[in-house]
Amino acid sequence: MSCVAGYSKHKKELEYINKTVNTNIARYFENDWQVKLFYSIKEFAAFVGETEIIDFLCVDVCESVAISLTELIRRKNKNTIILLMADTSVSPAKYMKPSIMAAALLLFPLNEENVKETVNELFRYMIDSGEEDNSDFFVIKSKSQHERIPNDKIQYFESRDKKLYLNTLKREYGFYETIDGVMEGLPDYFIRCHRSYVVNSKKIKKVLLSRNVVELESGIEIPLSKSYKPMLKEFGKNAGI
Numbered sequence: 001m002s003c004v005a006g007y008s009k010h011k012k013e014l015e016y017i018n019k020t021v022n023t024n025i026a027r028y029f030e031n032d033w034q035v036k037l038f039y040s041i042k043e044f045a046a047f048v049g050e051t052e053i054i055d056f057l058c059v060d061v062c063e064s065v066a067i068s069l070t071e072l073i074r075r076k077n078k079n080t081i082i083l084l085m086a087d088t089s090v091s092p093a094k095y096m097k098p099s100i101m102a103a104a105l106l107l108f109p110l111n112e113e114n115v116k117e118t119v120n121e122l123f124r125y126m127i128d129s130g131e132e133d134n135s136d137f138f139v140i141k142s143k144s145q146h147e148r149i150p151n152d153k154i155q156y157f158e159s160r161d162k163k164l165y166l167n168t169l170k171r172e173y174g175f176y177e178t179i180d181g182v183m184e185g186l187p188d189y190f191i192r193c194h195r196s197y198v199v200n201s202k203k204i205k206k207v208l209l210s211r212n213v214v215e216l217e218s219g220i221e222i223p224l225s226k227s228y229k230p231m232l233k234e235f236g237k238n239a240g241i
Contacts, residue, residue, distance in 0.1 A: 002029070002147065003053060006037040007044035007069075008060035008085055010108065014039065016115040017058050017083075024123040045069055052076065052153060052170040056126065058083040058119075061095045062108075071099045077150065079136070081126050083118065085110065138166065138186070140175050147173060156222055157182060157190075157198040169218055193232055194225040207236035 004021050008014045014037050025033045038044035041063060048054075048069050054077060061067050061084050073080055084095055087108040096102065103125070104118050138154060140147040153168045159179050166173040179198055183190070189201045193214050199222050206215040209229060214222040224232055 002033045002055045003051065004033060004035045004037075004056040004058075005044070005047060005051065005054045005073075006058035007039075007041060007066060008037075008058075009039060009041075009062075010060065010085075010110075011039055013085065013108070013110040013115070016110060016112045017119065019112075020116045020119040021056070021058075021123075024120060028123060028127055041065055048073060050170075052168055053150070054080050055148075056081045056083075056122070058085065060085045062086055062090050064094075067095055067100075070095070074100055079150065081122050083122060140166070140173055149173065151187060151200070152202070154190075154200050155203050155216055155218060155220060156200060159196040191232070191235065193228050194223045195227075197222050201235060201239075204235075204239070204241060206241050207232045209233060209236075 004025075006014060006017055008017075018035065018037050021035060025035070036047055038047065045065070054073055057070070057073055057080055059066055059070050059082070061070060070082065070084070074082065082100060082102045084100070084102045084105045085108060086092075086095060086105065096105070103122055106114065106118055136152075137148040137150055140149065149166060149168065155167045155169060157179065158165045158167065162176075163174045164177045164179065164182060166175070179192070179196070183192065183198060186198070190198050191201045193199050199214055199216070203216045203218065204214055205217045207224070208215055209224070209232075212224045212226075212229075214224050214232065216222065
């Protein structure tokens with residue numbers, strides 16, 4: 001599920017954001033989106049800490065903690081569209097920097113028309129950029145969803161119960177596809193290690209041949225079958241693991 005998140009202590013302005021965001025979601029997307037907007041910085045911080053992917057962020061950076069949280073979101077997701085809100089009491093040097101890479105800035109006090117124009121433009125940019133380049137993402141398409149998962153968030157794929165499951169550290173996405181089919185569209189650093197598993201080799205910590213498992217940096221262990229042992233043995237040798 002795609003996600004919009006936001007924070008501001010200005011409730012009226014955040015209501016403008018909420019209205020325009022939901023209008024754009026209804027206009028451009030068939031799948032459900034999670035829209036979570038907060039007036040409490042503590043609740044916003046908790047949500048940021050537990051959420052892996054935020055597609056669109058709008059945040060009031062008049063508080064230093066909000067700036068830090070925005071930097072955290074950017075570290076997690078280089079493709080997040082970030083809309084900042086600020087007033088003249090805060091130096092632009094504190095938030096207009098590479099660690100945030102904001103797409104747009106609105107200055108308080110906001111008016112509904114200005115919010116609408118800016119958010120509309122950002123959603124159009126999101127649609128255009130998504131159509132132009134999905135090379136850094138795995139895209140799940142179905143009648144009810146259209147998910148773009150960053151490749152660097154994927155730990156492994158598992159085939160079970162007639163479905164394929166994409167696993168990140170925080171979530172599992174199930175969809176209908178075969179392993180052979182999904183391998184055709186994945187970057188070459190995704191490796192088949194079992195008839196039911198494909199692993200992101202960038203996440204591999206060790207290849208444990210004696211135990212027939214591949215251990216990931218997260219501690220997850222993936223089965224390693226006999227037919228794929230020679231390839232994984234060679235990979236481990238070349239990678240020095």
